Amino acid sequence: MAFVPLPDVVGTSLAGKGMTISETENRALCESVGDVPAADGTAHPVWFYVASQVGMGPSVAEMCAICDFDVNDGPMMASTGGHFHAPLMVGQRYEVTGEITGLTRKQSRKLGVMDLLEYKLHLDLPDGTRVCSVDNAWVLPRGRDDEA
Amino acid sequence: MKPEIGAELAPYRIESVDPDTMKAWAPILRDPNPIHLNRDAVRAAGLGDRRINQGPINLAYIVTMLHRAFPGAFIEDIRNRFTDNAYEGESLEARATVTGAEDVGGRTRITLDFTLNSDERAAVISGSAALLLPETTPS
Numbered sequence: 356m357a358f359v360p361l362p363d364v365v366g367t368s369l370a371g372k373g374m375t376i377s378e379t380e381n382r383a384l385c386e387s388v389g390d391v392p393a394a395d396g397t398a399h400p401v402w403f404y405v406a407s408q409v410g411m412g413p414s415v416a417e418m419c420a421i422c423d424f425d426v427n428d429g430p431m432m433a434s435t436g437g438h439f440h441a442p443l444m445v446g447q448r449y450e451v452t453g454e455i456t457g458l459t460r461k462q463s464r465k466l467g468v469m470d471l472l473e474y475k476l477h478l479d480l481p482d483g484t485r486v487c488s489v490d491n492a493w494v495l496p497r498g499r500d501d502e503a
Numbered sequence: 504m505k506p507e508i509g510a511e512l513a514p515y516r517i518e519s520v521d522p523d524t525m526k527a528w529a530p531i532l533r534d535p536n537p538i539h540l541n542r543d544a545v546r547a548a549g550l551g552d553r554r555i556n557q558g559p560i561n562l563a564y565i566v567t568m569l570h571r572a573f574p575g576a577f578i579e580d581i582r583n584r585f586t587d588n589a590y591e592g593e594s595l596e597a598r599a600t601v602t603g604a605e606d607v608g609g610r611t612r613i614t615l616d617f618t619l620n621s622d623e624r625a626a627v628i629s630g631s632a633a634l635l636l637p638e639t640t641p642s
Contacts, residue, residue, distance in 0.1 A: 380531050387524045388563040389515070390570055400578045401563045409533050416535070429538050429548035432558035436582025436630075490582070496548075 358468055358497050359423045361460050367421060369453040369474060374410035376402050378445050398445045403437030407476040407489045410451035422458055422472055424495040433471060433492040441486050449478040449486065460497075467499030505611050506601045512615070515568035515597040522554050522591045532557060553590035561589050561628050565617050568597040575637040579612070583630025587621070594622040602631070611636045 376398045385392045385399050392399070408415070416426040424430065443449070453476035463469050472495055478487040525539045537544030538555045545551055562583055569578065589595055599617035606612075614633045618626040 383527060384531055384563070387527055388560060388567050389517075390563070390567045399563065400566050400581060401559050403581075404559050404562070405532060414533065426536065427544075429544070429550065430536065431588075432585045434582070434584045435558070435562065436580070438580045439578060442577060 358460075361458060361470065362421070362423050364421055364455050364458050367455040369411040369413065369418070369451070369455065369476060371410050371412035371451045373448060373450040374406045375448045376406055376443060376445050381445050392445075396445050398443040400437065400439070400443070402443045403439065403478065403487050403489055404435050404491070406443065406449055407451055407453070407478055407487070408491075410449060410478075411453060411476055412451075418472075418474075419495065421455075422470060422495060424470070424497075429496060430472075431494045431496070433494045434490070435492075436490045438488045439486070443478065443487060448481055450481060452477045452479065453489075463494075463496075466494065466496040468497040470495040470497060505604045505606075506613055508601055508604060510601045512568060512572040512599040512601075515564060515571065517564055517595040517597075520556050520589055520591050520593045520595060524560060525554055525556060525591070528557050528560055532559065550588065551590065553592060556589040556591070558585050558628075561585070561595075561619050562630075564595065564597045564619055565599070565628070565630070565632075568599060568617070569615075569632060569634065572599075573613075573634055573636055576634040577637075579633045579635055581630065581632040583617070583628045585628050587624060587627040589619070589621060589627045595627070596620050596622070599632075607635065610638055 381398050382392045419426045455474045457473035459471045472493045476489040597619050599615045603614040619628045620626050
């Protein structure tokens, strides 16, 4: 049995509904990792990942499905990065745009055959001002040759 | 005062990765991936017997260390590779080393390399960050 063919997904838009970082969730997030919510309304920086991921068009499960991958098979984050032009703020609405930039099949000693999914997202103010750009990569394990 | 290149930040230690934190982050992340919530799902995926911390939590530990070392700093850039999983019950330690420091319009920008290390294994994440330190008030 062969592995599912690598789908042609580069360029797929990930633009979505956007997100507003709530004070309650920011507080919960900060306190869960031993941090203190900023008094000036600045959101925890790791929201670059959370807000862009939550506010993009497809859910994690749907993005996996776009890549012909079942989310129940355990996708794993490979890398993430955020570049900030300004701090993210609690209570501020952010629009999310972006696209899939790569889907590459690789062989892993640990995981067997895997696909590396790469995509870029942006967090913008409603007037279009760019606040943050995000680069993400996920591993989609496909299984071992002797399991396929 | 401008940090010295090569200076190490005070480590931030997590004595035990808490599965309740994973449970709390699942709705924040809107991520139902069962490897963070269900040991059977971890076993089924061939990833061991313990629930796996969501990657952004591991990165947030790094941010906690940076915030404690440089209160009020603006994180301009932060990026990392997830090199291994962090499992429930593990002890972790965030560490960072200053790799650069420069004056930028009266403020100091520093760059750092960081890792989050497991006591049981090697680094679970590694990466770099650039921070703009707050303006200092002349004394």
